Amino acid sequence: MKVFSSLDDVRAAAERIRSYIHKTPVMTCSSIDDLIGGRIFFKCENFQKMGAFKFRGASNAVFSLTDKECGKGVATHSSGNHAAALSRAAQIRGIKAIIVMPTTAPSVKKAAVERCGAQIVLCEPTQKARQDTLDHIARETGATVVHPYNDERVIAGQGTAALELTSEIPDLDIITAPVSGGGLLSGTAIAAKETHPRISVLGTEPAGADDAHRSLKLGKIVLCEHPQTIADGLRMSLGEKTFPIIQKYVDDILTVSEEGIIQGMKLVWERMKIVIEPSAAVPVAALFEHKAIFSGKRIGVILSGGNVDLDHLPWSK
């Protein structure tokens, strides 16, 4: 068994999911360029199906299944974008999906899963209850578990966003993406570094959930305990499949403030007229809070998603 995912896996994923995903646009914004003193290319995964890059990895996993595996469906635990993405991918392939969600999950998230015809199994809102419930379901049904990030198929799928971006804009100096469990960052790093070895790959993370930053410094996975951030997509810990890829390919992980995330999010809405979620604003915040790194550079930014509760915006609290 190979150590970890390769560029070939990302390319195979791109081919496999091509007809199911959106090839998202790359947008630019001269006023943000002027503020940073660089040239920024935003890969708009907020326009991806189900509103986030997660649909890439989920569809790669679902369309990698054998017919026999399909008969038993897929299962995962997630209260966020991965739940909706896996449900939709399963719906497109016409297979069963079971999603373990905590009883505390927002009703809007449950509704998105239900609209895709997936079955929701509620559990207590603890990491242990989620894992135990999922294990039980997998044993009972034989469903294939698709982890939100600690899964080679998911990592390869997430890497297709950077593959598209670096194909369209080949002369980037830096590519940056948010990091939580590391699926997006590790896929991005493989796709970028293996095609453009001189590119600098930077992870970005809230200072209040800086476990990936500390993990990279310490050389071992530090758990994300008691994360303090509005970036609700960035509260997981690195996995044993994503961490070695990040160690190999990622140049640094930058941290940003909560205030910077909110300001970055609002700036993108105002200037670019697009809706991004707090997690997607983390690399935008990094442009401003680590400006010296980005000034004068050509920078690719993965805007990871756009799923926001419009009734509770962070700047209106």
Added chain:
Amino acid sequence: MKVFSSLDDVRAAAERIRSYIHKTPVMTCSSIDDLIGGRIFFKCENFQKMGAFKFRGASNAVFSLTDKECGKGVATHSSGNHAAALSRAAQIRGIKAIIVMPTTAPSVKKAAVERCGAQIVLCEPTQKARQDTLDHIARETGATVVHPYNDERVIAGQGTAALELTSEIPDLDIITAPVSGGGLLSGTAIAAKETHPRISVLGTEPAGADDAHRSLKLGKIVLCEHPQTIADGLRMSLGEKTFPIIQKYVDDILTVSEEGIIQGMKLVWERMKIVIEPSAAVPVAALFEHKAIFSGKRIGVILSGGNVDLDHLPWSK
């Protein structure tokens, strides 16, 4: 002097402003298609420079000026998107712009004008004071007055959005745009009907500011008095230059409720992940409130702009 603007004027405008404007994308949204039972092509003028279609007409006017006229600059009265658009077009051509604004204009609108280096002249917030102040400035300075809509150059410029849309998606059954003073709708109608005579052109308007609807029915311009709508871009009356074009080319003007505008706006933000302003949501509301007209059709919708005060969203009041 010819009676009114022609397709040749719109085509000449497109050529004249090509290198200054954004050729905005056309977006689709399968979930909104499903709700309407039609196929909708959204022309995203919220991504236009300065956040609205207004930049097309303003640049066509500014880049139509002779060198002699340039020496004396341009002037207008506006507290909205036209003010910022004209300021920016003048800045790009390197000429002076004077904008008459009511003392009550939001500071964010004044700031946008000032960022473009235009001069603001404040006046009392009455239609008469605005016109008198502008007349005085025009006499004193010799500046060319660029009216927000009652101007052939502006009408032709606004028509370039529909020209792009119908070139990209040639087989539309219907094209729809909001109507206020009628610059966008009349330009849209010329561009659409003269290139695709079988297309149906529909204006859309808030029921609380339905003067254009009534004007078309009565066959004469009805003034927009005491408009009651959150669509702040749609509170003007038709002009003597836009009305005859609308009479000749526009098939009908549909009215929509305030609740429909707010719901349409929020739906576009949620499903399409783009920021549109209330005025741009008026044709979206029409899709839902006049569904029988649109069901089964291929529909072009001009999303007119995306300039919104993010601190005061209509659904959070």
